[in-house]
Amino acid sequence: MMEENISAIATPPGKGGVAIIRISGKNPLDIAKKMFTPVGKTAVEDFEPYRMYPGQIDGGNFCDYGLCVYFKAPASYTGEDIVEFQCHGGESVARGILKQTFRMGAKPAGRGEFTKRAFLNGKLSLASAEGVADMINGESEAEVKAGYLLYSEKLTNTVRDLQSELKTLLAGIDVSVDYPEEDIEEQHVQELAIALQGLRMRLSTLTASYAVGKKIKSGVTVAICGKPNTGKSSLLNRMLGYDKAIVSEIAGTTRDAVEGVLEIDGRKFNLYDTAGVRESGDRIENIGIERAESIIRSADVAVFVTETMQQLDDEDARVLEMVKGKPLIKVINKIDLTNDETETDADVLTSAVTGEGIARLKELLYEKGFGERGEDAAFLIEERHFEALTRANDALKRAIDACGMQPLDLIGIDVKEAWDALGEITGETATEAIIEEIFSKFCVGK
Numbered sequence: 001m002m003e004e005n006i007s008a009i010a011t012p013p014g015k016g017g018v019a020i021i022r023i024s025g026k027n028p029l030d031i032a033k034k035m036f037t038p039v040g041k042t043a044v045e046d047f048e049p050y051r052m053y054p055g056q057i058d059g060g061n062f063c064d065y066g067l068c069v070y071f072k073a074p075a076s077y078t079g080e081d082i083v084e085f086q087c088h089g090g091e092s093v094a095r096g097i098l099k100q101t102f103r104m105g106a107k108p109a110g111r112g113e114f115t116k117r118a119f120l121n122g123k124l125s126l127a128s129a130e131g132v133a134d135m136i137n138g139e140s141e142a143e144v145k146a147g148y149l150l151y152s153e154k155l156t157n158t159v160r161d162l163q164s165e166l167k168t169l170l171a172g173i174d175v176s177v178d179y180p181e182e183d184i185e186e187q188h189v190q191e192l193a194i195a196l197q198g199l200r201m202r203l204s205t206l207t208a209s210y211a212v213g214k215k216i217k218s219g220v221t222v223a224i225c226g227k228p229n230t231g232k233s234s235l236l237n238r239m240l241g242y243d244k245a246i247v248s249e250i251a252g253t254t255r256d257a258v259e260g261v262l263e264i265d266g267r268k269f270n271l272y273d274t275a276g277v278r279e280s281g282d283r284i285e286n287i288g289i290e291r292a293e294s295i296i297r298s299a300d301v302a303v304f305v306t307e308t309m310q311q312l313d314d315e316d317a318r319v320l321e322m323v324k325g326k327p328l329i330k331v332i333n334k335i336d337l338t339n340d341e342t343e344t345d346a347d348v349l350t351s352a353v354t355g356e357g358i359a360r361l362k363e364l365l366y367e368k369g370f371g372e373r374g375e376d377a378a379f380l381i382e383e384r385h386f387e388a389l390t391r392a393n394d395a396l397k398r399a400i401d402a403c404g405m406q407p408l409d410l411i412g413i414d415v416k417e418a419w420d421a422l423g424e425i426t427g428e429t430a431t432e433a434i435i436e437e438i439f440s441k442f443c444v445g446k
Contacts, residue, residue: 003026004026004106004107005023005024005025005027005028005105005106006024006106006107006108006109006110006113006114006117007022007023007024007098007101007102007106007107007109008021008098008108008109008445009021009022009094009095009098009444010022010084010114010445010446011089011094013091015089015091016089017089018086018087018088018089019086019088019089019090019093020084020085020086020087021084021085021087021094021098022082022083022084022109022114023083023084023101024078024080024081024082024109024114024117025081025106026080026081027081028070028081028082028106029044029045029047029081030104030105031083031105031106032044032047032068032070032085033045034058034104035057035058035085035097035100035101035104036055036057036058036068036085037055037056038068039053039054039055044068047068047070049070049071049072049075050069050071050072051069052068052069052086053067053068054066054067055067057085057087057097058097058100059087059096059097059100060096060100061096062093062096064087064088064093064097066085066086066087066088068083068084069083069084069086070083071083071084074121074123077114077115077118077123078115078117078118078121078123079117079118079121079123080117080121085097108444109445110439111442111443111444112129112133112438112439112440112441112442112443112446113444114445114446115129115439115442115446116129116435116439119427119435124151124153125153125156125425125427126424126425126426126427126430126435126438127153127155127156127382127385127425127426128150128151128152128153128156129438129439130150130382130384130385130438131147131148131150131151131152132147132442132446133147133441134146134147134150134217134381134382135147135148136442136443136446139219139268140216140219140263140266140267140268141263141267142216142265142266142267142268143216143217143268143381145266146216146217146379146381147381149379150381150382155380155385155425156425156426158206159422159426160426162199162203162392162422163419163422163426163428165195165199166199166415166418166419166422167419169195169196169415170412170415170416170419172188172192173192173408173409173411173412174412188408189403189404189408189411190403192403192408192411193400193403193404196399196400196403196415197400199396200393200400203389203392203393203396204393206389207380207386207389209379210379210380210381210385212370212379213380213381214381214383214386215267215300215369215370216379218270219261219267219268219269219270220267220268220270220300220301220365220370221270221272221295221298221299221301222270222271222299222300222302222303222365222369223274223292223295223296223302223323224236224271224272224273224274224303224305225274225302225305225319225322225323226305226306226316226319227315227316227319230305230307230334231305231307231333231352232273232274232305234333235273235303235305235331235333235350235352236271236273237352238352238355238358239260239271239358239361239362240262240271259271259272259273260273262365264365264366267370269365269369272295272299274292274295274296293322296323297322299326300326300327300369301326301327301328301329301368301369302322302323302328302329303329303331303361304319304320304323304328304331306330306331306332306333307332307334308332309345327369328368329347329348329361329364329365329368330345330346330347330348331346331347331348331349331357331361332346332348332349332350333350333351333352334351334352335349335350335351335356335357336351336353336354347364348361348364384424384425384438385425388422389422391418392417392418392422393418395414395415395421396414396415396418398414399414399415402414
């Protein structure tokens, strides 16, 4: 448990109904005694934990009427005693009360210091702390859900189970090394190889979930592409629900990629309206076309927009060549301008003017980006976790390959390396540099 009391404003900056000033440490109640005068006869030192008390809060040069609550260690967020003042949400009010806590002996909290203390006091794992950050910074409903699953220790519990099994195998290796008997060791190596293979398969399944988790965290990149004047910008505007891209009848209006963010069933899609791909003598337009080609080639999903699928030319073929091998949605746009119903090679027919086909286009985007809808699952969303699991997987592969070829003590080195890599996720083997990097991403007050 930390000795110093730390204090910070725990609510976002700006005006609001309520602001919260949080104090955590060895004796935050001592500060509350000096700053808070409860209504009635109850003294601060007699406060019952987890109960709100109304009263006067001393802000130094002013007073405010608000609430005070006491959380008793270890049943608190940080694992330490915590006091929170809830005051009126004016910026000057909150800052004034915060400064008064400093005058009473509290130290300014650093970024993520409350959550860091929770980690150091064993209230949550390192992965769970990262889940808190993901929930705070989440830009989509799906990212918030994934962050909550991380915060609720789902990944940590899975990783700890794997570590426990590796620890049991390491203990068996140590016994075999200390008491070598040739026939027993040979049998042990065979059993060890089978157990390691099973663990590696479970690690591989967990690691594979990062493909979806990365999209949940960063969003699915969608390139809206095709020749000029097929209505790509109008389609972007219609999907977003507001005018993001400039629209005109002049071919080549879009000179640079225009980006918009769309949420479909809680998951984020980063839409890029790219410059129409064609041969052009305009130097500026050609720069836009080059950028469009780069976005198209790196996109997760491509939306190919045309006015007909029956008369594709060389420029259309050029675009289709760029998207070869990636999820593709073929769109015939501007169907409000034609009565032709003979088109068959399109995934969806749309009109940016009337909105026809837009709902179906969004459904296809979801399917191409994430597959079929299903129940919420826990996905690997942090690159740090992915890298740690990959290193653990590689170490287990080396151990399996060495079974029967290398002495048990050398195999044990690779097994221990896998255990250490997994410990970076839970925090058991994380270095101080890793811990500091994680909590530096937090805001002050959390």
